[in-house]
Amino acid sequence: MAGLRIAMLAPISWRVPPRHYGPWEWVTSLLTEGLVARGVDVTLFATGDSLTTAKLHSVCPHPYSEDPEIDAKVCECLHISEVFEHAEEFDIIHNQFDFLPLTYSRLVRTPVVTTIHGFSSSKIIPVYRKYNHHAYYVSISDADRSPDLEYIATVHHGIPIEDYPFCDDPDDYLLFLGRIHPDKGTHEAIEVAQRAGARLIIAGIVQDEEYFKEMVAPYVDDDQITYIGPVAMPEKGELLSHARALLHLINFDEPFGLSVVEAMASGTPVIAIDRGSMRELICDKHTGFLVDSEEEALKSIYKITTIDRRECRSWVEENFTQERMVEDYLRVYEMILKQGEQR
Amino acid sequence: MAGLRIAMLAPISWRVPPRHYGPWEWVTSLLTEGLVARGVDVTLFATGDSLTTAKLHSVCPHPYSEDPEIDAKVCECLHISEVFEHAEEFDIIHNQFDFLPLTYSRLVRTPVVTTIHGFSSSKIIPVYRKYNHHAYYVSISDADRSPDLEYIATVHHGIPIEDYPFCDDPDDYLLFLGRIHPDKGTHEAIEVAQRAGARLIIAGIVQDEEYFKEMVAPYVDDDQITYIGPVAMPEKGELLSHARALLHLINFDEPFGLSVVEAMASGTPVIAIDRGSMRELICDKHTGFLVDSEEEALKSIYKITTIDRRECRSWVEENFTQERMVEDYLRVYEMILKQGEQR
Numbered sequence: 001m002a003g004l005r006i007a008m009l010a011p012i013s014w015r016v017p018p019r020h021y022g023p024w025e026w027v028t029s030l031l032t033e034g035l036v037a038r039g040v041d042v043t044l045f046a047t048g049d050s051l052t053t054a055k056l057h058s059v060c061p062h063p064y065s066e067d068p069e070i071d072a073k074v075c076e077c078l079h080i081s082e083v084f085e086h087a088e089e090f091d092i093i094h095n096q097f098d099f100l101p102l103t104y105s106r107l108v109r110t111p112v113v114t115t116i117h118g119f120s121s122s123k124i125i126p127v128y129r130k131y132n133h134h135a136y137y138v139s140i141s142d143a144d145r146s147p148d149l150e151y152i153a154t155v156h157h158g159i160p161i162e163d164y165p166f167c168d169d170p171d172d173y174l175l176f177l178g179r180i181h182p183d184k185g186t187h188e189a190i191e192v193a194q195r196a197g198a199r200l201i202i203a204g205i206v207q208d209e210e211y212f213k214e215m216v217a218p219y220v221d222d223d224q225i226t227y228i229g230p231v232a233m234p235e236k237g238e239l240l241s242h243a244r245a246l247l248h249l250i251n252f253d254e255p256f257g258l259s260v261v262e263a264m265a266s267g268t269p270v271i272a273i274d275r276g277s278m279r280e281l282i283c284d285k286h287t288g289f290l291v292d293s294e295e296e297a298l299k300s301i302y303k304i305t306t307i308d309r310r311e312c313r314s315w316v317e318e319n320f321t322q323e324r325m326v327e328d329y330l331r332v333y334e335m336i337l338k339q340g341e342q343r
Numbered sequence: 344m345a346g347l348r349i350a351m352l353a354p355i356s357w358r359v360p361p362r363h364y365g366p367w368e369w370v371t372s373l374l375t376e377g378l379v380a381r382g383v384d385v386t387l388f389a390t391g392d393s394l395t396t397a398k399l400h401s402v403c404p405h406p407y408s409e410d411p412e413i414d415a416k417v418c419e420c421l422h423i424s425e426v427f428e429h430a431e432e433f434d435i436i437h438n439q440f441d442f443l444p445l446t447y448s449r450l451v452r453t454p455v456v457t458t459i460h461g462f463s464s465s466k467i468i469p470v471y472r473k474y475n476h477h478a479y480y481v482s483i484s485d486a487d488r489s490p491d492l493e494y495i496a497t498v499h500h501g502i503p504i505e506d507y508p509f510c511d512d513p514d515d516y517l518l519f520l521g522r523i524h525p526d527k528g529t530h531e532a533i534e535v536a537q538r539a540g541a542r543l544i545i546a547g548i549v550q551d552e553e554y555f556k557e558m559v560a561p562y563v564d565d566d567q568i569t570y571i572g573p574v575a576m577p578e579k580g581e582l583l584s585h586a587r588a589l590l591h592l593i594n595f596d597e598p599f600g601l602s603v604v605e606a607m608a609s610g611t612p613v614i615a616i617d618r619g620s621m622r623e624l625i626c627d628k629h630t631g632f633l634v635d636s637e638e639e640a641l642k643s644i645y646k647i648t649t650i651d652r653r654e655c656r657s658w659v660e661e662n663f664t665q666e667r668m669v670e671d672y673l674r675v676y677e678m679i680l681k682q683g684e685q686r
Contacts, residue, residue: 071466073416074442078470081446099417103424107450123414127421 141277158325185249377669484620501668528592
């Protein structure tokens with residue numbers, strides 16, 4: 001599909017790719033770079049400090065989450081209107097931004113496909129419902145589909161597996177990697193590690209300050225339980241590949257778990273609460289364990305050596321690479337253009 | 344201009360017309376009803392509980408300021424997109440909503456005129472600047488014009504003067520009417536009334552709770568200083584027409600002051616700090632006094648009987664009626680349609 005002109009509309013909460021946290025921006029970057037590598041003509045609408053091999057079109061110089069002076073609502077609407085005002089220059093607009101761009105989509109002829117990265121609240125679903133028969137929706141897992149909406153495809157995220165070191169001979173620590181937030185089960189990971197008498201390294205940004213203060217910090221002793229803040233590559237790769245297991249004891253129906261895939265890519269099995277997309281990401285008993293309780297998570301730790309770490313990596317090689325994601329989206333674009341011809 | 348099809352895009356923070364507070368919604372209602380009376384084909388895009396003789400088109404059943412369950416951002420974008428998706432059914436879209444609709448305006452052929460009811464922050468000006476040469480802007484006073492923008496006209500608000508009783512023989516109280524907020528100078532009105540040894544009645548919604556608690560409530564003694572909450576017609580008319588003077592000792596460049604015009608319509612002179620639009624609304628020494636300090640405000644109280652209360656009313660009859668506002672906007676619409684023909 002050389003010559004295909006894609007407008008990639010990124011969020012502007014963070015840079016593309018993000019400096020540390022920012023999963024939507026990260027996936028947008030991975031897809032954009034992968035498409036460019038495949039010869040697709042991509043214009044990335046993102047913050048001005050973004051890094052890309054695509055053409056960069058920006059209205060907001062910096063991400064609003066990094067600059068309290070920025071009025072997010074003002075920046076968002078100027079950013080979104082910009083892509084729609086240039087709609088005729090593109091074959092497809094790919095919206096990675098959330099619901100607001102949908103409300104501009106009926107005013108242009110260019111088809112708009114939206115990757116729904118998750119529903120921040122059920123209150124936003126009416127917007128998706130209004131544009132259900134006009135827009136094209138991609139879910140990031142089957143688990144995250146809303147029964148109210150129609151989807152053109154599920155496309156699981158994929159990562160650049162070549163960037164992840166593999167280690168078959170891990171250290172003795174367990175790992176928590178993600179936002180420090182009750183949803184992510186940081187406290188549950190601490191409890192399980194303590195009961196197992198195992199070391200736990202906690203890495204990630206603090207998203208919920210109060211939770212961190214009350215439920216995490218008091219248990220950090222810099223010996224058995226360590227908190228090291230957010231990590232980026234290449235440190236992240238080292239940390240992941242040398243962990244005995246990733247503890248992913250979530251308290252919500254997570255739409256996708258990038259850290260789960262990253263861990264498996266590094267050879268590290270994942271012990272996850274069986275909610276949301278987890279059973280789409282983890283091959284139970286082969287690349288980790290799907291569990292329903294801390295009790296079961298604890299038992300899984302004792303069985304962790306039954307997992308072949310090479311199988312974890314090959315599972316990701318087969319299912320969760322950046323290339324596979326790019327191919328999936330190219331197929332989505334093709335379907336949309338075909339449907340457009342028939343309209 | 345019979346047959347003219349206007350889409351009137353109201354804010355959805357309050358009902359149209361508002362139950363008590365909501366100046367943008369009130370002006371939108373006055374203009375809409377006035378246009379319908381003149382035979383214009385108006386479709387009012389507003390909350391579903393709005394009251395109008397125009398056609399009502401609504402997406403949001405209730406105002407978001409009256410229902411904490413509503414996600415304002417979701418409602419706003421569904422409300423705005425709705426009018427633009429119907430753009431072809433109208434000769435002009437009249438935006439009373441603020442900046443967000445501008446970002447949809449280049450995607451439709453129908454001209455969009457925006458009444459700028461004020462700049463909530465200088466951070467929103469970039470949106471107006473972006474659409475400066477595409478959109479049409481109306482200022483609500485010359486004082487409120489931004490030097491960065493071009494305007495097609497200033498249209499002062501007008502009120503239905505026939506609803507306001509006139510009284511030539513007032514009681515002995517001074518009146519404060521407006522939001523309880525530092526901007527509006529509630530505390531200054533108290534100080535001036537106390538120094539004059541005069542009664543003061545304070546009416547309006549509490550917008551700033553802390554200010555009310557610290558700077559207003561401690562002075563309310565239910566004898567000299569009274570607070571009666573928000574008032575609506577017909578009580579408001581009685582209150583206005585029997586006041587000795589309205590104290591409007593503002594601490595900001597007020598874009599327009601509806602209560603100032605309402606007071607004069609009732610025969611009540613206004614003592615106002617000479618900022619913002621005040622010198623466009625008050626005829627100094629004839630319908631009130633423009634002052635620079637509390638000292639001067641105090642002196643004005645002693646001179647208040649030099650004002651002919653009939654002159655106050657006729658000043659409003661000549662300059663600030665609903666009919667005049669409707670005619671001004673009809674002229675604006677005509678100019679826009681003529682410019683459209685020339686494009």
